[in-house]
Amino acid sequence: MARIKKSRVIQRAPSFSGFKPFGIQTSSGEEVVLHLEEYESIKLCDYDHLTHEQAAKAMNVSRPTFTRVYQSARNKIARAFVEASGIRLEGGHSIVGINWYSCSCCEISFSCVTDDQPACPFCLSVNLSNVEQQ
Template sequence: MPRPKKWRKVCCMPENASFGPLDNKNKGPDTVIMIVEEFETIRLIDLEGMTQEACATQMNVARTTVQRIYNDARKKLAQSLVEGSVLRIEGGDYKLCTRDERGFGCGKNRKCHHANQTIIHE
């Protein structure tokens, strides 16, 4: 019997979930799908400047899991940029942070789309 899937903690949903080329000359695969956990690792590591260890603690998973998720996310970003594919962020195995857990949230002065409500962090 397989081990049950561990939910990843995500504290910020993307404000925009679709990205793509503006010139409509899409020559690559139609769409690249990035799951929400991959978006969260890009946000925490690249935008917020967290280490993989700190990101793992924030997401409640092992550092090696964060490393794998982050590598998958970077590959999808690169594929979308290089091939001119549409990038969509959707799905995954995650649970949203509770109000009390939102300490790191979406960062200062950014909108956080959390549980169908918009919260502005100041």
């Protein structure tokens, strides 16, 4: 019997639902479905410049699992790019979970990728309180 997949934590769902190739009338390939955890893996590694180890911790998965998700995302994006296919973002095994904190020194609110001793990004204070999201 196969093990139930563990939900992958994504920090925030994207504000768009996909991409379409520019400059062609019709797509030559089928639309590629990029799961939300695959989108998150690309964001964490290529946009936020985290290592696979750091990104895996942020998504609450093992490093080998993260690497498989990341490789799947890269393969899908490459296929869409080469075949001039659209990319649709949806589904997967993910939950949106982000930690928001409030700094008691400079009174700003910010999000943090991990729970490991967060510090204010502006004043570097560790005197923080958790802020509940609505």
